[in-house]
Amino acid sequence: MTQVVAVVVYGLPEGTDRATAVQMFRDSIPRYMTTPGLLRKNVLYDEGLGGGVYLFESRQAADAAFSDEWKTYMTDKYDHPPQITFYESPITMDQQYGCVYDERNAGNVSE
Numbered sequence: 001m002t003q004v005v006a007v008v009v010y011g012l013p014e015g016t017d018r019a020t021a022v023q024m025f026r027d028s029i030p031r032y033m034t035t036p037g038l039l040r041k042n043v044l045y046d047e048g049l050g051g052g053v054y055l056f057e058s059r060q061a062a063d064a065a066f067s068d069e070w071k072t073y074m075t076d077k078y079d080h081p082p083q084i085t086f087y088e089s090p091i092t093m094d095q096q097y098g099c100v101y102d103e104r105n106a107g108n109v110s111e
Helices: 018-027 029-033 059-065 068-078
Strands: 003-011 038-046 049-056 083-089 091-094 099-102
Touching: 003 059, 003 068, 018 029, 018 038, 018 049, 049 059, 059 083
Parallel strands: none
Antiparallel strands: 003 049, 003 083, 038 049, 091 099
């Protein structure tokens, strides 16, 4: 199965500084910890922008996570709709944990 990376970017509410944005991101962690098929999320920040790089086990899991309900939640929370771009991720190398995910190996992680 091919993993999927989703890059999400959205504008932050006018006047949101970095500290406030980071706290908003922290507050959302419990919501994402229970998302089926979500393997990892890296939070992104730049002045006036927030976002995330999500690693999902499949495109189906990504599509389910980014439902119309989620898009409405994000738009209401941040005053801007999220922009989402999907990429297939056939290989994931993780130097921190010393392993590689390769779809060629049917998703078995090698060290």
